[in-house]
Amino acid sequence: MASFISPALAPTFRALAAAFVPETAHATDEQWLVLEETVARALAARPVALQKQIALFVRVLDLSARMRYGRGLTTLDPTRRTALLEWFARSPLLRFRRGIWGLRTLVMMGWYTQLGVIAALGYRADARGWEVAR
Amino acid sequence: MKPERCDVAIVGSGAGGGTVAQALAPLVAQGKRVLVFEQGPRFLDADFTGQELDMAGALYAEAGGFLTADGSMTLAFGHGYGGSTIVYTGTSLIAPKRVIQSWNVPGLDHADIERRSRRYMAENGVRLLPPNLINDNNRLFVEGAARAGFHAEQFPLNLRGCKGSSLCNLGCPNQAKQGTNRVQLPSAERQGVEVITRARVLRVAERRLHLVVSPRPAGGKGTDPEWAPGEYQVEADTVILAGGALGTTPLLLRSELSGLSHRLGAGFTCHPAHILVGEHPRPISNDVGHPKSFFVDRAAEDGYVLETCMYFPFITAKNMTGFGEPHSAFLRAFPRLQMILVLACDKAIPDNRITVDRNGNPVVHYRFTDAVIESMVRATRASARIFFGAGALRVHAPSADPPRLESTDAPNLDQRIHARHFRTGTISISAAHLMGGCAMGRNATDSVTDAWGRVHGRPWLRVADASLFPDSLEINPYLSIMALADRVAEGVLGDLPQ
Numbered sequence: 001m002a003s004f005i006s007p008a009l010a011p012t013f014r015a016l017a018a019a020f021v022p023e024t025a026h027a028t029d030e031q032w033l034v035l036e037e038t039v040a041r042a043l044a045a046r047p048v049a050l051q052k053q054i055a056l057f058v059r060v061l062d063l064s065a066r067m068r069y070g071r072g073l074t075t076l077d078p079t080r081r082t083a084l085l086e087w088f089a090r091s092p093l094l095r096f097r098r099g100i101w102g103l104r105t106l107v108m109m110g111w112y113t114q115l116g117v118i119a120a121l122g123y124r125a126d127a128r129g130w131e132v133a134r
Numbered sequence: 135m136k137p138e139r140c141d142v143a144i145v146g147s148g149a150g151g152g153t154v155a156q157a158l159a160p161l162v163a164q165g166k167r168v169l170v171f172e173q174g175p176r177f178l179d180a181d182f183t184g185q186e187l188d189m190a191g192a193l194y195a196e197a198g199g200f201l202t203a204d205g206s207m208t209l210a211f212g213h214g215y216g217g218s219t220i221v222y223t224g225t226s227l228i229a230p231k232r233v234i235q236s237w238n239v240p241g242l243d244h245a246d247i248e249r250r251s252r253r254y255m256a257e258n259g260v261r262l263l264p265p266n267l268i269n270d271n272n273r274l275f276v277e278g279a280a281r282a283g284f285h286a287e288q289f290p291l292n293l294r295g296c297k298g299s300s301l302c303n304l305g306c307p308n309q310a311k312q313g314t315n316r317v318q319l320p321s322a323e324r325q326g327v328e329v330i331t332r333a334r335v336l337r338v339a340e341r342r343l344h345l346v347v348s349p350r351p352a353g354g355k356g357t358d359p360e361w362a363p364g365e366y367q368v369e370a371d372t373v374i375l376a377g378g379a380l381g382t383t384p385l386l387l388r389s390e391l392s393g394l395s396h397r398l399g400a401g402f403t404c405h406p407a408h409i410l411v412g413e414h415p416r417p418i419s420n421d422v423g424h425p426k427s428f429f430v431d432r433a434a435e436d437g438y439v440l441e442t443c444m445y446f447p448f449i450t451a452k453n454m455t456g457f458g459e460p461h462s463a464f465l466r467a468f469p470r471l472q473m474i475l476v477l478a479c480d481k482a483i484p485d486n487r488i489t490v491d492r493n494g495n496p497v498v499h500y501r502f503t504d505a506v507i508e509s510m511v512r513a514t515r516a517s518a519r520i521f522f523g524a525g526a527l528r529v530h531a532p533s534a535d536p537p538r539l540e541s542t543d544a545p546n547l548d549q550r551i552h553a554r555h556f557r558t559g560t561i562s563i564s565a566a567h568l569m570g571g572c573a574m575g576r577n578a579t580d581s582v583t584d585a586w587g588r589v590h591g592r593p594w595l596r597v598a599d600a601s602l603f604p605d606s607l608e609i610n611p612y613l614s615i616m617a618l619a620d621r622v623a624e625g626v627l628g629d630l631p632q
Contacts, residue, residue: 019458020458021461022458023462038187042197045196085457090557094204094559096559097559097560098206102205105452105562109448112465113447121466121468122417122468122469123469124469125184125299125300126422127182127299127301127308128299129297129300130267130422133422
């Protein structure tokens with residue numbers, strides 16, 4: 001698992017990822033590996049304090065799920081998981097909104113930069129441009 | 135620390151630094167030594183892979199994810215031989231007369247900016263793309279704008295041999311954009327100017343620079359630095375700072391030169407922007423062709439500009455609001471997506487400024503004023519009308535809640551898209567036109583430099599980049615930076631002993 005988060009929290013991170021980008025729920029092991037490595041590399045270039053904040057925020061989200069629904073994010077049904085994340089995303093506290101924005105952006109970075117994934121979306125940009133498009 | 139000596143030291147090699155380097159290059163034939171220090175590497179043609187993660191990490195500071203102090207906006211600026219001209223789209227507009235007049239800088243008039251801009255337009259091969267090279271994404275913008283009652287104008291572009299890769303913002307893989315890395319810097323080097331890459335200037339002292347040259351990291355893109363890695367102290371008769379708003383201003387702030395204007399760092403503006411996408415019923419050509427060929431200019435009337443754009447999957451995903459299935463559904467429609475970039479014309483206010491942290495790194499404080507939010511909302515409504523006018527089935531509008539608008543919502547856009555939904559930290563806002571911090575003006579009480587970029591009280595020190603702008607330019611800035619840099623070079627030449 002990526003170094004920014006403890007192995008114990010790894011399943012929670014994956015549950016979050018599946019809420020942010022539903023396609024990741026069906027990701028192969030290799031796709032997960034690439035996603036997590038991409039996120040870890042991106043965070044490694046950031047201050048340690050930020051890495052700790054993100055790991056802490058994942059714990060806060062999991063704890064909130066337990067307090068509100070009596071179960072952690074990994075076993076929470078997708079509808080409630082999304083509702084919880086939406087609540088944080090709409091929080092009056094900028095810190096919470098930023099936390100959700102940051103986490104979902106990291107997941108999207110890990111997913112929407114994978115060549116197989118973007119090819120499946122139909123993204124076909126090519127250095128040869130019109131030459132291959134016509 | 136290794137000592138070096140030169141007559142002119144230029145810090146930065148983008149639109150400002152590259153222009154100054156070329157303009158001062160004839161000095162080399164007169165026996166002068168002109169050095170350019172660039173923080174980033176000198177890229178090889180083969181380095182431009184067009185892959186988003188790979189190129190964003192190589193070309194942009196913090197991979198394009200530099201955050202403002204409160205984390206509500208990301209700022210994109212390039213590093214490398216050519217600076218941000220490596221990653222722009224080549225849009226070449228002359229500064230509006232009303233903007234230059236509103237700056238009210240004694241000694242700066244629009245006619246002079248226009249004359250110099252036109253010279254660089256000719257030098258950079260600026261032209262309009264022919265109709266057969268306009269893709270559907272751009273064509274639909276023009277059609278939709280006409281149906282929605284807006285006038286779309288075509289961007290003049292500085293392209294030679296554009297193949298339509300659509301990858302401008304990741305560095306052109308075909309070397310078609312005529313940035314300073316393709317035109318001015320090679321010209322300067324042919325005349326004997328020395329460009330030293332991977333050279334980060336740490337401090338400026340009295341006619342002296344302290345800098346560090348770093349080695350090429352293992353497996354890293356670009357060439358080795360021209361100087362051996364290590365620390366250098368460079369003495370220079372004239373120093374020209376052209377590292378961009380987030381290069382020059384922090385450099386001066388951490389240098390602690392005595393007596394600089396208290397205005398240093400003030401007046402930061404950036405044209406806050408976000409992306410809207412419209413989904414069409416059929417595939418359109420969007421990821422081929424120049425991405426930014428047309429715009430709607432409502433700056434004077436409504437405080438915004440709309441530009442066509444086409445971004446890559448991650449940047450698109452990041453810039454859309456929300457997450458989950460509604461968000462993913464738009465991404466799955468990628469071949470059917472039309473995109474518009476909304477830019478607000480922000481104004482310099484006291485809250486928005488550049489400072490440095492205890493390590494001397496830039497910190498940008500930015501507050502979204504009600505006026506900027508209203509501009510973005512108006513721009514979003516206009517964009518939605520253009521999308522629907524072009525035949526889009528649905529639109530993703532960041533300042534709507536929920537952000538997904540169906541074509542049946544078209545009559546109610548004023549209600550659906552509203553300032554109350556503009557929530558920082560939820561909406562993705564980014565900016566790439568970073569301006570101000572070393573504003574031109576009358577004297578040290580109201581500005582950092584005079585109209586020729588000379589720092590008040592320090593005739594040996596000049597600024598030649600977008601940090602000179604006293605307020606927002608309200609258009610894409612590179613050509614105006616070149617015009618101002620040309621003035622700076624002229625000023626340097628004028629100061630030399632005859």
